[in-house]
Amino acid sequence: FHFFWIPRQPHRRPSPRRPPHRSIQPQVVPEPVRVRRLPQEILIQAVPYLIAKLRKHEALQKRCGPGTASYKKALRWLESGEGVNTADSNKDECRYLVYISFRGLGNRMLSMASAFLYAVLTERVLLVDNDKAIIGDLFCEPFPGTTWLLPRVGWLSTSPLRRLRHFDQDSKESLGNMLQSGATIASADGNVTWSAPAGRTPPFVYVHLGGGYGPHDKLFFCGAHQRLLRTVPWLLFKSDVYTIPGMFLIPTFQDELDAMFPEKDAVFHHLGRYLFHPSNAVWRDVTSYHRDNLAGVRRVVGVQIRVFQDKVQPPQQVLDQVLSCVRDEKLLQLLPMPSSTSSSNSTSTSILVTSLSPWYSERIRAEFAGSSTEVHRPSHEGEQRWHDAAHDEQALTDIYLLSTCDVLLTSGYSTFGYVAQGLAGLHSWVLPREPFWAEEGSTEGRGPCRRELSVEPCSHSPSFYDCKAGGRDLDLDNVKYIGRCVDVNWGIKLV
Ligand code: GDP
Numbered sequence: 098f099h100f101f102w103i104p105r106q107p108h109r110r111p112s113p114r115r116p117p118h119r120s121i122q123p124q125v126v127p128e129p130v131r132v133r134r135l136p137q138e139i140l141i142q143a144v145p146y147l148i149a150k151l152r153k154h155e156a157l158q159k160r161c162g163p164g165t166a167s168y169k170k171a172l173r174w175l176e177s178g179e180g181v182n183t184a185d186s187n188k189d190e191c192r193y194l195v196y197i198s199f200r201g202l203g204n205r206m207l208s209m210a211s212a213f214l215y216a217v218l219t220e221r222v223l224l225v226d227n228d229k230a231i232i233g234d235l236f237c238e239p240f241p242g243t244t245w246l247l248p249r250v251g252w253l254s255t256s257p258l259r260r261l262r263h264f265d266q267d268s269k270e271s272l273g274n275m276l277q278s279g280a281t282i283a284s285a286d287g288n289v290t291w292s293a294p295a296g297r298t299p300p301f302v303y304v305h306l307g308g309g310y311g312p313h314d315k316l317f318f319c320g321a322h323q324r325l326l327r328t329v330p331w332l333l334f335k336s337d338v339y340t341i342p343g344m345f346l347i348p349t350f351q352d353e354l355d356a357m358f359p360e361k362d363a364v365f366h367h368l369g370r371y372l373f374h375p376s377n378a379v380w381r382d383v384t385s386y387h388r389d390n391l392a393g394v395r396r397v398v399g400v401q402i403r404v405f406q407d408k409v410q411p412p413q414q415v416l417d418q419v420l421s422c423v424r425d426e427k428l429l430q431l432l433p434m435p436s437s438t439s440s441s442n443s444t445s446t447s448i449l450v451t452s453l454s455p456w457y458s459e460r461i462r463a464e465f466a467g468s469s470t471e472v473h474r475p476s477h478e479g480e481q482r483w484h485d486a487a488h489d490e491q492a493l494t495d496i497y498l499l500s501t502c503d504v505l506l507t508s509g510y511s512t513f514g515y516v517a518q519g520l521a522g523l524h525s526w527v528l529p530r531e532p533f534w535a536e537e538g539s540t541e542g543r544g545p546c547r548r549e550l551s552v553e554p555c556s557h558s559p560s561f562y563d564c565k566a567g568g569r570d571l572d573l574d575n576v577k578y579i580g581r582c583v584d585v586n587w588g589i590k591l592v
Contacts (some may be wrong), residue, residue: 144357144358144359144367146356146357147357147358147367150217150357151217151371154216154217154220154240155240155241157190157191157220157222158222158223158240158243158245159240159241159242159243160191161190161191161193161222162222162224162240162243162244162245163224163243163244163246163247163248164248165191167190167191168191170191171191171192171193171330171331172256174300174330174331175256175257175258175300175301175330175331176254176255176256177300178255178300179297179300180291180294180297180298180299180300181297181298181299181300181330182296182297182298183291183296183297183298183328184296190220191222191330192219192220192221192222192329192330192331192332193221193222193224193330193331193332194212194215194216194219194221194222194223194224194331194332194334195224195225195226195247195258195261195331195332195333195334196208196209196212196213196223196224196225196226196334196335196336197226197261197262197264197333197334197335197336198225198226198228198232198335198336198337199307199335199337200337201481201492201512201513202235202489202492202493202496202513202516203496203511203512203513203514203515203516204337204338204512205337206369206373206496206512206516207338207339207365207512207515207516207554208306208336208337208338208339208340209225209372210339210341210365210368210369210372210373211306211336211338211339211340211341211344212334212336213368213372214341214344214364214368215334215340215344218344218350218353218354219323219326219327221332223245224245224246224247225245225246225247226247226261226262227246227247228261228262228484229484229486230486231484231486231489232246233246234376234378234486234489234490235375235376235379235486235489235490235493236373236374236375236376237374237375237376237377239371239372239373239374257270257301257303257331257333261333264303264305264333264335265305265307265335266305266307266309266310266311266314268303268305270299270301270302270303270333271302271303271304271305271314272302272303272304272305272313272314272316272317272322272326273305273310273311273312273313273314273315273316274313275299275302276289276313276316276322277313279292280292280299281325283321287321287565288321288324289321289322289324289325290325291325298328298329298330299329300329300330300331301329301330301331301332301333302326302329302331302332302333303332303333303335304317304326304332304333304334304335304336305335305336306334306335306336306338306340306558307335307336307337307338307558308337308338308557308558309558310558310560315560315562316562316564317560318343318344318346318347318560318562318564319347319562319564320347320348320349320564321564323347323349323350324349338556338557338558339365339512339515339554339555339556339557340556340560341364341365341553341556341591342553342556342559342561342579342589342590342591343556343559343560343561345361345578345579345591346560346561346562346571346576346579361551361553361578361591361592362551362552362553362591362592363522363552363553364553364591365515365516365519365552365553365554366519366520366522366552369516369519369520370520373520375493375494375497376490378490379490379493379494379497380497382490382491382494383494383497383498386475386494386498387498387501390447390449390471390473391447391449391473391498391501393443393445394443394445394446394447394471395431395443395444395445395446396429396431396432396446396447396503396504397446397447397448397449397501397502397503397504398423398428398429398446398447398448398449398502398503398504398505398506399448399449399451399498399499399501399502399504399505399506399507399517399521400419400423400448400449400450400451400457400461400505400506401451401452401499401505401506401507401508401511401513401514401517402415402419402450402451402452402454402457402508402528403452403453403508403510403511403513403514404452404453404454404508405510405530410456411452411454411456411457414543415457415508415528415543416457416460416461418528418543418545418546419457419461419506419528420461420464421545421546422506422526422528422545422546423448423506425545425546426526426546428504428506428526429446429448429470431444431446444469445469445470445471446469446470446471447470447471447472447473448461448465448470448471448472448473449473449474449475449498449499449502450472450473450474451474451475451476451495451498451499452474452477453477453478453479453480453481454477454479455474455477458472458473458474458477475491475494475495475498476491476494476495478491478492492513496513496516496517496520497520499514499517499521500517500518500520500521501521502521502523504523504526505517505518505521505523505525505526506525506526506527506528506546507525507526507527507528508527508528508530509527509528509529509530509583509584509585510530510557510584510585512554512557514527515554515555516554518549518552518554519552519553519554521552522552523552524548524549524550524551524552525548525549526546526547526548526549527546527547527548527549527583527584528543528546529543529544529546529547529583529584530543530584531543547583547584548583549583550580550583550590550592551580551590551591551592553590553591553592554590555582555584555585555588555589555590556582556588556589556590557585557587557588559587559588559589561573561576561579561589573589578591578592579591579592580592
């Protein structure tokens with residue numbers, strides 16, 4: 098049997114939605130920044146097609162969400178474990194995507210935004226697995242009048258929703274394994290259909306898009322496999338990566354994506370600002386820290402330092418890189434503001450340092466002692482922790498504080514930094530890091546900071562299959578909107 102949670106009422110949306118920071122004032126910037134941090138009203142006018150899609154999606158979430166008759170019917174399909182009559186699943190409009198998260202908060206936010214865009218494109222209801230209640234503690238409900246949190250499933254239930262955390266790349270229900278095990282038939286014209294029994298569709302398919310996913314899992318990014326998945330009522334979608342660049346390579350989605358995102362390098366910026374509303378507790382922390390330390394400061398430089406090795410002594414090379422970048426690229430330099438927009442005579446500058454280790458902010462503070470630049474550190478958690486709501490709330494607070502800065506200096510490879518950059522709508526300066534295989538203490542790769550090409554996150558585990566050419570890689574030089582990342586040489590991103 099099932100017992101349902103009573104859907105949570107959406108949290109009261111904090112107001113104002115963004116901290117009232119003076120950086121909303123237009124400033125003269127060294128290079129043209131195509132995406133500005135604008136109040137949401139202005140974004141709404143900028144992309145009416147996207148807004149219309151989002152409104153339509155909100156209606157779908159409400160019509161088919163937990164507690165509705167359609168949801169109960171779809172749950173019964175799942176419980177039965179039997180194939181669904183394809184004609185029925187075609188007829189019924191309510192189909193679901195259950196997002197299963199793993200890894201750190203940056204990974205989770207990037208993959209959740211990817212799952213959301215996929216749900217919008219394929220008209221599926223997005224439900225998130227609220228394991229340990231962490232997502233519910235971090236974010237407000239994004240869709241009015243319904244919940245995006247997957248209701249708990251009763252202990253005795255045979256539904257696959259009971260064992261979401263057990264699915265992985267080896268699961269026999271994964272798309273990759275089903276394609277290899279004869280569960281599908283590929284015809285000569287390139288179409289793929291479910292094999293026996295004829296006319297029936299599995300009630301669910303597990304889609305594994307985690308880092309290191311295999312070639313058959315990557316067939317997800319082919320048009321024929323998208324058509325195959327279209328009739329499946331439930332997709333269980335586990336991912337820790339930003340898969341949106343791959344969606345731009347699927348021909349069936351391209352016209353829609355073009356219309357939704359005239360500016361290709363602002364996809365995460367729009368989706369992230371729409372989907373992620375920090376919970377009231379996180380928002381209180383963000384706004385109070387901002388009010389007490391950053392409000393009224395003319396220029397705030399956000400520095401995000403992410404060191405992946407677990408060392409007792411944080412690497413000095415990273416500090417050197419940060420200081421050189423701030424000085425060489427004149428990140429603290431105050432730029433003249435057009436007199437018509439100048440509302441503050443303040444000449445103060447601040448550096449906001451986020452890092453697990455307190456050592457960096459202390460050293461940077463010592464470096465700027467006696468100058469007019471203040472150095473702030475909202476947290477120093479020491480080490481990354483798992484399944485710890487308070488730790489994740491602090492991480493989200495840091496990300497949002499970074500996103501209010503005027504300039505960002507972020508760490509290469511770090512999804513934490515990508516999210517801050519995307520929400521801010523800024524082209525960060527990026528600290529390159531040594532390759533993972535480099536010797537301990539090596540300075541290889543730790544060169545000067547570089548300017549990001551686009552506001553978009555880098556996709557670390559990209560799929561750029563040429564589906565027509567039997568799975569060979571596409572020649573990306575001929576693909577519109579996709580470029581290489583400045584920090585990860587095998588990564589791709591929207592530009
Ligand atoms: P990535 O590993 O850098 O790609 O970023 P993730 O966000 O996926 O994982 C890193 C995790 O470490 C975060 O989610 C936090 O839990 C923690 N963490 C790393 N850097 C910081 C930081 O600057 N501030 C806080 N509060 N937590 C951090």
